Amino acid sequence: MxxxxxxxxxxxxxxxxxxxxxxxxxxxxxxxxxxxxxxxxxxxxxxxxxxxxxxxxxxxxxxxxxxxxxxxxxxxxxxxxxxxxxxxxxxxxxxxxxxxxxxxxxxxxxxxxxxxxxxxxxxxxxxxxxxxxxxxxxxxxxxxxxxxxxxxxxxxxxxxxxxxxxxxxxxxxxxxxxxxxxxxxxxxxxxxxxxxxxxxxxxxxxxxxxxxxxxxxxxxxxxxxxxxxxxxxxxxxxxxxxxxxxxxxxxxxxxxxxxxxxxxxxxxxxxxxxxxxxxxxxxxxxxxxxxxxxxxxxxxxxxxxxxxxxxxxxxxxxxxxxxxxxxxxxxxxxxxxxxxxxxxxxxxxxxxVPTEAELPTPPPAQACIRCGLCAEACPATLLPQQLYWFARGKEYDKLEGHNLFDCIECGACSYVCPSHIPLVQYYRASKAEIIARRREAEKADHARERFEARQARMERLAAEREAKRAERKKAAEAKARAKARAAATEGAETVDGAQAAADEDPIQAAIERAKARKAALAAGDAGEPADRVAKLTANVDAIAKRLAAAREKLESYDGGEAPVAEALKRGVEKTADKLAKAEAELREAREGVSEEA
Structure with a gap:
């Protein structure tokens, strides 16, 4: 057994x-x-x-x-x-x-x-x-x-x-x-x-x-x-x-x-x-x-x-x-x-389905006399009287601290209570209220977690957008620097073309003619002295016009990007050097014509 x-x-x-x-x-x-x-x-x-x-x-x-x-x-x-x-x-x-x-x-x-x-x-x-x-x-x-x-x-x-x-x-x-x-x-x-x-x-x-x-x-x-x-x-x-x-x-x-x-x-x-x-x-x-x-x-x-x-x-x-x-x-x-x-x-x-005689209506509840019978009858070894006071006072934290949820709602405490207090009804109502509060707290916690997650997501997206803007700005600056370097190495002609959107005026045509004359001179096809003086004179005039145009562009430039301004200055200086060389060559040619005469 x-x-x-x-x-x-x-x-x-x-x-x-x-x-x-x-x-x-x-x-x-x-x-x-x-x-x-x-x-x-x-x-x-x-x-x-x-x-x-x-x-x-x-x-x-x-x-x-x-x-x-x-x-x-x-x-x-x-x-x-x-x-x-x-x-x-x-x-x-x-x-x-x-x-x-x-x-x-x-x-x-x-x-x-x-x-x-x-x-x-x-x-x-x-x-x-x-x-x-x-x-x-x-x-x-x-x-x-x-x-x-x-x-x-x-x-x-x-x-x-x-x-x-x-x-x-x-x-x-x-x-x-x-x-x-x-x-x-x-x-x-x-x-x-x-x-x-x-x-x-x-x-x-x-x-x-x-x-x-x-x-x-x-x-x-x-x-x-x-x-x-x-x-x-x-x-x-x-x-x-x-x-x-x-x-x-x-x-x-x-x-x-x-x-x-x-x-x-x-x-x-x-x-x-x-x-x-x-x-x-x-x-x-x-x-x-x-x-x-x-x-x-x-x-x-x-x-x-x-x-x-x-x-x-x-x-x-x-x-x-x-x-x-x-x-x-x-x-x-x-x-x-x-x-x-x-x-x-x-x-x-x-x-x-009882009759009134079989299960009489409970008499009105009276004040608790602290007899302790409810504690003696409780099979869960709780303190029903203390739980009752906490339930009446809606002290839910204390109810949980005194193990309210260990109560099996057997009704033994109510059965022995000489004051006819419906103890179990208080415990049931308190349990329901605590459960409802827990659910509300869970909902609030869930809402807070969702809000915090949204805030973190918004901050992350903002940081990503800012990083992309920084990358685009950095790429644009690098592109501008590369463009300026390319313009500087090509000389004033390239700068003129970049800033004036490929000007198609007489100055550009004069540049092309000057290049052709240089090629002819290099091949030994200089022509008669008088003709050479005329050609050199025309070349000086063309370079002088280009220099004037370059200086005008430099003076009118608003200074938005430093690399471009530097390139314009170098272009003016190079064109001035070319003009000086062309004028010296013209003087030599004229002196030669005078000696022959």
């Missing part, structure tokens, strides 16, 4: 379980209309893949998962999609949410089942894909996507797989009925879960107030599993409390069971995994307890997801004159449903 432990606190409220265990699980039937919320789990809502007016069959995909922490939604039966719109959903806020509405046809036509072939030899990836594709989320708590829970991540070896059959809350017997009637399916689903996690130990935990369920599980379990029975105490069904009972270990504050090598799954989840893998059936129904003194036929019903609660209550024979309110869940952790039009979802384990 495995040694069992206990946990701090806890209470023993009246169980009220017998009234819903008088008959086996009954099919609830097909309602005229199904309302399927796109968010029936923790994580991102599924995204519709059907449209209004489309005919669907049972098992057909209606909405696909949107991300890793999300699961799809399937049609529970055949019919026509009549709308995709906001409808009331079961949530403590009482708000509406997007839903797919199906008008059923009563034929219950299904797609051919597609079980996973050779499931016993399938690899872990295919098994997880099958479980995720079937839309399975935890059916005993908040509805965490099962495939995500079966992927603990690198470096987290799972030593123990715990199947939770505790069902500790009063009135609820859905899991008890499953263990009694479908123990074989629970064991088959547990084997599939073990294939994914490869744990050293497989434990099925059950409270000792369920003798028929314990016997059925012990008969169905194989040698790799151990059915562990322990004393009844609320809330032993809490994940962290059950781990402490079975293993004597505590999950660290803010941590998850995988941090200490443990994964917990509900018995209903194990059945759903077996249905998906071995039979190819997605999660489209669940066993739900319908009970309370206002119900004439209390029991456990196999209910299609999306079934309106009011329709299910009619099948169970609710007396509206005696019904005081409708609660989803048990009296400890459940919450009131504002409208019977709300649908049954994956986490609907119980519909409680």
């Amino acid at each position: 495995r040694r069992v432990h206990t946990f701090h606190g806890g209470i023993h409220p009246p169980e009220h379980k017998a009234q819903s265990l008088q008959a086996p699980i009954q099919p609830a039937g097909i309602p005229p209309q199904l309302v399927l919320p796109l968010a029936q789990h923790i994580g991102a809502p599924a995204q519709p893949v059907v449209r209004a007016g489309q005919a669907v069959r049972g098992g057909e995909l209606l909405a696909e998962a949107d991300g890793f922490v999300s699961v799809p939604v399937h049609a529970p039966t055949s019919g026509t999609v009549s709308a995709i719109e906001e409808r009331p959903v079961p949530h403590p806020s009482g708000l509406s949410a997007p839903c797919i509405v199906i008008d059923t046809d009563g034929a219950d036509t299904w797609l051919p089942p597609a079980p996973l072939a050779a499931a016993e030899r399938a690899d872990q990836t295919r098994l997880r894909e099958c479980i995720q594709g079937a839309g399975i989320a935890g059916m005993g708590g908040a509805g965490f996507p099962t495939a995500v829970k079966l992927s603990p991540g690198p470096g987290k070896a799972i030593d123990t797989l715990i199947i939770n059959g505790t069902e500790c809350e009063p009135y609820i017997t859905a899991d008890d009925s499953l263990m009694r009637e479908r123990a074989g399916d629970i064991v088959a689903g547990t084997r599939i879960l073990a294939e994914l996690l490869a744990p050293r130990d497989i434990l099925i935990g059950v409270e000792d107030n369920k003798p028929e369920a314990i016997a059925a599980l012990q008969a169905a379990a194989d040698s790799t599993m151990e059915v562990v029975v322990f004393p009844t105490k609320y809330p032993s069904g809490g994940e962290k409390q059950l781990i402490e009972i079975l293993l004597g270990k505590q999950v660290p504050s803010g941590g998850i069971p995988a941090d200490i090598g443990v994964v917990c799954q509900n018995v209903g989840t194990a059945v759903a995994v077996h249905e998906a893998v071995a039979r190819g059936r997605p999660l489209v129904s669940r066993v739900t307890t319908v009970t309370g003194e206002a119900v004439t036929r209390p029991g456990n019903y196999e209910v299609l997801l999306g079934t309106p609660m009011g329709w299910l209550l009619e099948q169970a024979g609710v007396d509206p004159d005696r019904a005081r309110r409708l609660i989803m869940g048990g009296p400890m952790m459940g919450f009131s449903i504002p409208a019977p039009e709300c649908p049954v979802v994956k986490t609907t384990n119980c519909l409680l």
Whole structure:
């Protein structure tokens, strides 16, 4: 026998379980209309893949998962999609949410089942894909996507797989009925879960107030599993409390069971995994307890997801004159449903319809007397009284510092409070406010990061533009310097041509004639002395005109670029030198003519 432990606190409220265990699980039937919320789990809502007016069959995909922490939604039966719109959903806020509405046809036509072939030899990836594709989320708590829970991540070896059959809350017997009637399916689903996690130990935990369920599980379990029975105490069904009972270990504050090598799954989840893998059936129904003194036929019903609660209550024979309110869940952790039009979802384990005598309206809250009973009852070893004061004062930082999010909202503190203070309601509201503030802070951080990234991008683009302008300026200056150097080496003629845009005036023609005369003289063709004097005279006149033109250009130049001005000066000097040489040559020629005469 495995040694069992206990946990701090806890209470023993009246169980009220017998009234819903008088008959086996009954099919609830097909309602005229199904309302399927796109968010029936923790994580991102599924995204519709059907449209209004489309005919669907049972098992057909209606909405696909949107991300890793999300699961799809399937049609529970055949019919026509009549709308995709906001409808009331079961949530403590009482708000509406997007839903797919199906008008059923009563034929219950299904797609051919597609079980996973050779499931016993399938690899872990295919098994997880099958479980995720079937839309399975935890059916005993908040509805965490099962495939995500079966992927603990690198470096987290799972030593123990715990199947939770505790069902500790009063009135609820859905899991008890499953263990009694479908123990074989629970064991088959547990084997599939073990294939994914490869744990050293497989434990099925059950409270000792369920003798028929314990016997059925012990008969169905194989040698790799151990059915562990322990004393009844609320809330032993809490994940962290059950781990402490079975293993004597505590999950660290803010941590998850995988941090200490443990994964917990509900018995209903194990059945759903077996249905998906071995039979190819997605999660489209669940066993739900319908009970309370206002119900004439209390029991456990196999209910299609999306079934309106009011329709299910009619099948169970609710007396509206005696019904005081409708609660989803048990009296400890459940919450009131504002409208019977709300649908049954994956986490609907119980519909409680009590009379006023059975569950009286709580008296008005009185002042806290600091008795400390709430701290003694808290299974998470928190300080409920201190959390209450912080919640009232909206001191959210202090609430987080005192581990508010370790609270499992079991209601034990409220149950024992002699002042009837609704402590859990304060904690729920504070959690919601803190989560909302976190989201706003994340949005603000995201906006700031986007702004900073844009500023950095703008600065980078400005720097790039400035660098390009500098490069263009540097290239232009280099080009100007090269142009000036070329003009200087070619002499005044080239400068004249560059600055005057290739002048086509008589001066240029005179230059060409001078070049021709020089070529003739070099060849010895000087002609008669008198002719030579005439030619030299004309050459002097031409050079004098060029010199005058060059000086005029130099005087009229505005001095914009120094290299050009220098080139003009050198051109004037060279032309003046040529004029002096031409005049000297003319004087020599004239002296020669005089001597001959």
